[in-house]
Amino acid sequence: MTSPLESPDAQKRPLPTTLARRVRFLREELGITPRKFGELCILPEKAIEDIEAGIETFLAPSIRVRMARILRVKPEVLKEVERRPPLYQPVAGVTADWEASFQKAVLENPDRAYYCPNCGEKLNVRVFDRWTLEGVPVVSLKVRCSGCLFRSNLEKM
Numbered sequence: 001m002t003s004p005l006e007s008p009d010a011q012k013r014p015l016p017t018t019l020a021r022r023v024r025f026l027r028e029e030l031g032i033t034p035r036k037f038g039e040l041c042i043l044p045e046k047a048i049e050d051i052e053a054g055i056e057t058f059l060a061p062s063i064r065v066r067m068a069r070i071l072r073v074k075p076e077v078l079k080e081v082e083r084r085p086p087l088y089q090p091v092a093g094v095t096a097d098w099e100a101s102f103q104k105a106v107l108e109n110p111d112r113a114y115y116c117p118n119c120g121e122k123l124n125v126r127v128f129d130r131w132t133l134e135g136v137p138v139v140s141l142k143v144r145c146s147g148c149l150f151r152s153n154l155e156k157m
Helices: 019-029 034-041 045-052 061-071 075-079 096-108
Strands: 123-131 137-145 151-156
Touching: 019 045, 019 061, 019 075, 034 045, 034 061, 061 075, 096 123, 096 137, 096 151
Parallel strands: none
Antiparallel strands: 123 137, 137 151
């Protein structure tokens, strides 16, 4: 199979300008389903769905390289349309106490719906269990609002 960029009509069509659309475009050009693409990239299907939905706009270098290899493009083809999320968007009323109580609530009931303190829309909450190099368990929460730019990354050791 050749690269989607090497097909005869590739010169006529410009590549999409967002990471979500570009990944989907390249994957579909190769005829790969999201599930199969996830398997080939060693990523959960949910991660592929998040990338193609525009929820994830920045890839870790190792993921970028794996995805580029499967899509038969150079990693720079993906990197050029990535958008690094802002590190922190201050929101009135979101204090350290709010974050601590929110984290506790999510860890006690991760399947419940949570809402943005900024706009009231539903929050996308993902919980990750990971470990430090010393073997200490860490629980990380990645929080994004579906309606505004509110984001938060919380960790508990």
